[in-house]
Amino acid sequence: MIILKNATVVDFSPATVQAGLDIVISGSKIIAVGRSVAANYQADRILDMKGALVMPGLVCSHNHFYSGLARGITAKIPPSPDFISMLKNLWWRLDVAIDEEVLYYSAMICALEAIRAGTTTVIDHHASPSFIKGSLRVLKQAFEEVGLRGITCYETTDRNGGMQEVETCIQENIDFATLCDADKKNKGDDYLVEAMIGGHAPMTMTDPALKLMAKAVWETRRGVHIHVAEDRYDVSHSHHIYGKDVMVRLNDFGLINDKSLLVHGVYLSDQDIAIINDHDAFLAHNARSNMNNHVGYSNKLSMYKNLVLGTDGMGSDMFEEMKFAFFKHKDMGGPLWPDTYLQFLYKGNELVSRYFSAQFGRVAPGYKADLTVLDYQSPTPLTAENIGGHIAFGLNSRDVTTVIINGQVILENRQFPFDVSAIYAKTQRISQDLWDKMDVFM
Structure with a gap:
């Protein structure tokens, strides 16, 4: 006691x-x-x-712990004038270069920094195409070693290997959800890490991929964690290839429920937002990332029933994230005041409660x-x-x-009960190796 x-x-x-x-x-x-x-x-x-x-x-409702060693990156990044080129030139080269060691230490650093910032739960969204099977266990290990509460998933996509890659991604999500179920059975209320069913974005997932993802959601009784309409391209792609708004397409596969976490939503239509609200699902707003990627700003934040705040891999400092979210809103002429953004910050606890079947946030x-x-x-x-x-x-x-x-x-008193200096010394060495490896994938 x-x-x-x-x-x-x-x-x-x-x-x-x-x-x-x-x-x-x-x-x-x-x-x-x-x-x-x-x-x-x-x-x-x-x-x-x-x-x-x-x-x-505090809850960080969307993060990417695999990006923990990207800070100050010196890999050769070609000019990237738009969002898709930024994905191809930076982030998709980074994630394919990640191996088990890099992932472990990246997650450890991110977990330590989250706790230092007063963040007690991080909802993570993972990708490492060269190391899919077993990757979520590595993340779980880092969360538990540091003592951070977390929810994670693998972002299903077909951008590297078609349906074979999709099937491997889906299986990793299912296996991890099964592991978390066993953890809950053995540890009861004391387990620390939960599972979602991850997808990258509708633009990198065909209908057969979404069908498999929906099956995984039904089998595991979880929700999806997926980027939607972060950039106009995702919306245009959905209209061009499938003739539907992004959320209509996802909903047609039965992918939206009260544990679903949709991310960004900068260009979602009113109909899309209604689908999210009708299913009591969540939308994660990531102000700093949107600004960094120059994807635009949504003036519809107040329309969401469940709006939460995330960082999209830009650390886990939710005090800072709330400030940026509020000031960007005011910069765009928005009418909301800080107390509304405090509620957005708080709302992440409700999503965490639905996964851990416990009360959080008071x-x-x-x-x-x-x-x-x-x-x-x-x-x-x-x-x-x-x-x-x-x-x-x-x-x-x-x-x-x-x-x-x-x-x-x-x-306690700004100190962890174990020495963290060796962890930081290790990441200093392997981050440069990671950046060098990225240049192989140019």
């Missing part, structure tokens, strides 16, 4: 700020929250918060003890009405001091 004494508890939905509370954690869950409740329990550890903020752990009894502690010296009052404003204009991942995931202290 762990007790956090004298905490300032911040919840996002409904928004509340309450000072002087104790938080009692037993196993992987919070069992009590209130003033002086610590006196009623005998704890193994008591951590004095001294008034520090304690809030629900500092309250019965909820999972996935918590972020921050030493935030606010120059102005912090109230229920202005939490979003504090995140948009002040509070930052640099304020994170301690992170608890599944009832375990993973980061």
